[in-house]
Amino acid sequence: MEIRTNYAADNYTIHVDHGILESRLANYSAGYDAVHFLVDHNVYELYKSSVLSFIDSPIILEGGEASKSFDAFKRITEALLERGVQRHHLIVVVGGGAVGDAGGFAAATVLRGVDYIQVPTTLLAHDSSIGGKTAINSTHGKNLIGVFYRPKAVIYDLAFLETLPDDEMLSGFGEVFKHALLNNEETVRNLMAKTQEQISLDVLKPFIIRGIETKMHYVLNDEKESGIRKHLNLGHTLGHAIEYKYKMPHGIAVVLGLYFMMFLSNRVEGRELFDLDHFKQYFIHHGYPIQKLKSIDEEEMMALMGRDKKNQSRGAIGFVLMKSIGRCHFTEIENTELKKYLSYLKESL
């Protein structure tokens, strides 16, 4: 399966399938004098004698957020230069969303930009590898230093997903679910039906592909995030605050944020757009800690949401809400109102 971007220029292909890495990559690397691999430590340990056995002496990145520090940035770029990276070389970044962000930032900045290919290895990375955002973390918050830099290709080999820890599956599925919500009612109904009992990789492929297409749609129409790309932030306003406070995997916190988005959309519209019980039971069945929302501190959550780099207003916080599944709008909710809604949410659980 292939998805092609349609920017005005600098387009690239996203390849999605099982067992495609080595062959697809060969087509690209043929055009370069040399290829340098940046590989997630955990992924390399799991796959060095199978899927990744064709790779010679990669540069190993810690994996996870540790790859996104200033120190790691220095190590990665210096390692590339040590190996003599040149402008007509190719960098291939293999790993989860964190390694993708860190490796992408290194590729974007070493020699002022060397071509690179993303090879995402987590379910969440179906999201993070699309859209050209690269970043490292500051002590002041996540992803605060980075650039927009498009890869030459994304090769999403689903073979990697088999070794994902449970938490990582749940986290990635959170973004799959968000993309289904952005899509339409039928996609959500289908997804929930196919994953009623359990979230198994077998049924996910079409939804992953839909998810990529959905994300692409927003990104293509607004690469630099000045308008509708904001809709991708669905569930993320409270999600980020919860992720920060409870040190929860990103996509799991996003599901809690999505639940609040549904709750808030119902309230703001004054009618039951979302059957909250239905979604709550589904999320809890799969292990998302919806009940955690009962114990949040309203003031604390509001302070954290106000700090978000996407939130620039005073006295109010912006949310992406829905009129119906597939139809988003951006609304600012005044602090006093919002505090009430957060209390109602807690009472309702």
Next chain:
Amino acid sequence: MEIRTNYAADNYTIHVDHGILESRLANYSAGYDAVHFLVDHNVYELYKSSVLSFIDSPIILEGGEASKSFDAFKRITEALLERGVQRHHLIVVVGGGAVGDAGGFAAATVLRGVDYIQVPTTLLAHDSSIGGKTAINSTHGKNLIGVFYRPKAVIYDLAFLETLPDDEMLSGFGEVFKHALLNNEETVRNLMAKTQEQISLDVLKPFIIRGIETKMHYVLNDEKESGIRKHLNLGHTLGHAIEYKYKMPHGIAVVLGLYFMMFLSNRVEGRELFDLDHFKQYFIHHGYPIQKLKSIDEEEMMALMGRDKKNQSRGAIGFVLMKSIGRCHFTEIENTELKKYLSYLKESL
């Protein structure tokens, strides 16, 4: 005096004059919620109670190459975030070429890019502040990490130039001279006539402006340095090697490189395009250490030139040479040939 870029989009103005900083800047800052200043330590000490007295608590950068380390990059971006920098703020970078490069890279990457204005304060920075290149240094070489990122404006207040140390004047003048060579015979003749006795600031302004226009011409036609922007590298191939080896200010080493370019152009064309004696006397009169070329080690210089990130061929080194003043071409010279030319150069001095 104002020069306007003419890219397809994202154009900006370069303002060049005496005593214009505060008033010109006011026009730009009015459009932003807040302004953050990054200022060269030495410049701030010299001008905090005069030209820069309107600035409140700037972020101070070391000044010189110390600003271009990974550690400084971390300090600068964290300081901006500490002060609550947001996407709709403006960053103003005041200093020499080093601070311009470092501050530009910080502006390009914090929050994935915040608008910035360059305020160059050295003669050399008439060159470095134009063209949108930002960078920091690696242990493997200068400017190896960076991005292309255009400022919203360049405000070149010539008032700053009065306190430049002699070496910095000579260094900056090296690039002024290079731009005259790229221009035409008349500009070179004029420049040499007006600076026959000494290089005084009074006569430089029109040549600085011509220099900016010349650099703009190349940059506008080839922002990402795939073609003719290479011509700006005139004199830089040997220049960089000498700068590295003898730790000489950039533009002074470039003048030595320009002298070798003239020597080589004569040899390659087989006729006297450049009156070497005339140029040699002029350069020596102003204090450029042309005689240093007599003691270079050919092998060492060739190894250093081969390492340059702009030099990608094996067994040969690329040079920008001239057919006549104002007409450049790019030539690769084989290593064995080049070694001979370097020996001839030494003998000739």
